[in-house]
Amino acid sequence: MKRWIAAVVLGLSMAGVAHAAIDTYEFAKEGDRERFRQLTKELRCPKCQNQDIADSNAPIAADLRKEIFRMLGEGKDNQQIIDFMVDRYGDFVRYKPALNAKTAVLWFGPAGLLLGGFVIIAVIVRRRRVQSAATKDELSVEERERLDQLLDKTKND
Amino acid sequence: MRRWLMLLPLAIFLVVAVFLYRGLYLNPAELPSAMINKPFPEFSLPAVQGDKTLTRADLLGKPALVNVWGTWCISCRVEHPVLNKLAEKGVVIYGINYKDINADALKWLDEFHNPYQLDIRDDAGTLGLNLGVYGAPETFFIDAKGIIRDKFVGVIDEQVWREKLAAKYQALVDEAKP
Numbered sequence: 001m002k003r004w005i006a007a008v009v010l011g012l013s014m015a016g017v018a019h020a021a022i023d024t025y026e027f028a029k030e031g032d033r034e035r036f037r038q039l040t041k042e043l044r045c046p047k048c049q050n051q052d053i054a055d056s057n058a059p060i061a062a063d064l065r066k067e068i069f070r071m072l073g074e075g076k077d078n079q080q081i082i083d084f085m086v087d088r089y090g091d092f093v094r095y096k097p098a099l100n101a102k103t104a105v106l107w108f109g110p111a112g113l114l115l116g117g118f119v120i121i122a123v124i125v126r127r128r129r130v131q132s133a134a135t136k137d138e139l140s141v142e143e144r145e146r147l148d149q150l151l152d153k154t155k156n157d
Numbered sequence: 158m159r160r161w162l163m164l165l166p167l168a169i170f171l172v173v174a175v176f177l178y179r180g181l182y183l184n185p186a187e188l189p190s191a192m193i194n195k196p197f198p199e200f201s202l203p204a205v206q207g208d209k210t211l212t213r214a215d216l217l218g219k220p221a222l223v224n225v226w227g228t229w230c231i232s233c234r235v236e237h238p239v240l241n242k243l244a245e246k247g248v249v250i251y252g253i254n255y256k257d258i259n260a261d262a263l264k265w266l267d268e269f270h271n272p273y274q275l276d277i278r279d280d281a282g283t284l285g286l287n288l289g290v291y292g293a294p295e296t297f298f299i300d301a302k303g304i305i306r307d308k309f310v311g312v313i314d315e316q317v318w319r320e321k322l323a324a325k326y327q328a329l330v331d332e333a334k335p
Contacts, residue, residue, distance in 0.1 A: 046291035049185060059256070060291050063282055088289035090191035 025069050032072045039068050039081055042096055046089045190308040191289055197223070197303045198287035205254050205262050205276040215275055216303055220329035221249035223297040224273070225285060228261040230293040236312045237269050243318065244272035248326060251275045255293055256282045298325055301333040 027033045040054035045061040053061040053068075064085070071081050085093045097103045139147065199213050216223070224240060226233040244250055252273030254262045259278060266276070279285055288297065298307040307325050309317075 046188060046289075063286060067286060086191065088191060088287065089291065090189055090289070092188050 025065075028073065035078060036065075036068060036072055039078060040065055042094065043068075043082070043085055044093045044095050046093060052095060187310055188291070190305075192297070192305045193308060195305055197297070197299050197305055198284065200277070200279075200284045200287070202284060203278045205252075205259060205266065205278045211275055211277050213303060216251055216299060218301055219249050220298070220300045220326065220333050221251055221274075222326065223251045223253060223299055225253045225255045225288070225290050225293050225295045225297075227255045227257040227293050228265045229257065232312045233294045234269075236294050236314070237272070239313055239315060239318065240272040241270050242315075243313075244274075249274060251277065253277045253279050253284060253288075255279050255285045255290060296322075298322075298329060300329050 025036065027036065037054070041052050043053050043064065045051045045053045045056040045058055045064070047058045047060045048056050051061070053064045067084075068081055071084065076084075082094065086098075091097055091103070097106060099107055197213055197216060201210055201212050203209070204211055222243075224236075226236075240250055250272050252275070254276060257278075257280065259280070262276075262278070266273075277284065282290075288295075292310070294310075294312060296309045296313060297305050298309075300306050306329060309322060311317075313322065
C-alpha cells in the first residue's frame with residue numbers, strides 16, 4: 001500500500017514538470033491548432049531566454065501566444081507571423097535562425113569544422129603512406145651495398 | 158612549416174579563450190533591439206491623467222527618452238527618483254505606463270512626483286508589444302523626428318546616465334539644433 005501511494009505521488013509530481021504553460025484557445029480551423037503549437041515551439045521567449053514561448057509562464061510569453069492566436073485567426077501565414085516577431089524582438093526570438101550574413105557561421109561553422117577535420121586527417125594519412133612507402137621500397141646506395149655484401153657472405157659460406 | 162603547425166593548437170586555444178573571456182562580461186539579458194533606427198510605432202492611446210488621447214504625433218519635435226514603466230515593476234521604483242532629477246535638469250521624458258492598473262499609476266505619480274511630460278496609458282500592452290518591450294524598465298531614445306535611435310534595458314541610475322546615456326541624449330539634442 002505504502003509503495004503504491006509513493007508511486008502515485010511521484011507520478012503526480014512529475015506530471016507538473018512536463019508542460020508549464022497552458023492556455024485555452026479555441027481554434028476556428030483544426031490546422032491552426034497544429035500551426036499554433038509549431039510556432040510557439042519555434043519562437044523563443046525574450047524574457048526567459050532558454051524557453052520557447054509555448055513553455056514559458058512569463059507574462060510576455062502569454063502576450064506573444066495571444067498575439068500569435070490573433071494573427072492565426074486573421075489568416076496570416078507562418079512567415080508573416082515570424083516576421084512580425086523578428087521585426088519587434090530581432091533574430092533572437094527564432095530558435096531556427098534565418099540564413100543571412102550574420103548567421104552564416106552558425107549554419108555552416110560546424111560542417112566547415114568537420115570538413116576541415118577530414119582534410120587534416122586525409123593529409124596526415126597520405127603523408128604517412130608516402131613516408132612508409134619510401135622507407136619500405138627504396139634502399140639507399142649504402143644499404144644496397146651492405147645488402148649485397150651480406151648476401152654474398154651467405155652465398156660464400 | 159612543421160614548427161608553424163605545432164603552434165596551431167595554441168593559436169586556436171588563444172582565439173577561443175579570448176571569445177570566452179569576453180563572454181564572461183556580456184549580459185545575456187541585453188538583447189540588441191530590432192527597433193533601432195526604425196520609426197516609433199503609431200499608436201492612439203489614452204493618457205494616464207485625464208482623458209486626452211495621445212498619438213505618435215505628440216512625441217515629435219524634441220529628442221526625448223521614452224520610459225516604459227509600471228507600478229508592478231520593482232526596479233522602476235529605484236529608477237524613478239533618477240528620472241525626476243533628469244526631468245528637473247530639463248531632459249524630456251515621456252512615459253508609457255505598461256500593463257498597469259491606472260488607479261495605481263495615478264497614485265504612484267502623485268506620491269513620487271511625475272517626471273513625464275506625457276504619460277501614455279498602455280493597459281493592454283499593445284504599444285509595448287510593437288516596441289518589442291520584454292520587461293520594465295526599458296528606455297527608448299527618440300530623435301526629434303520620432304525615430305528610435307537607441308534603447309536601454311534596465312534601471313537608469315546616476316552612474317549609467319553619467320557614463321553611458323548622457324552623451325547619447327546630448328548627441329540627439331545637438332543634432333536637433335539648427
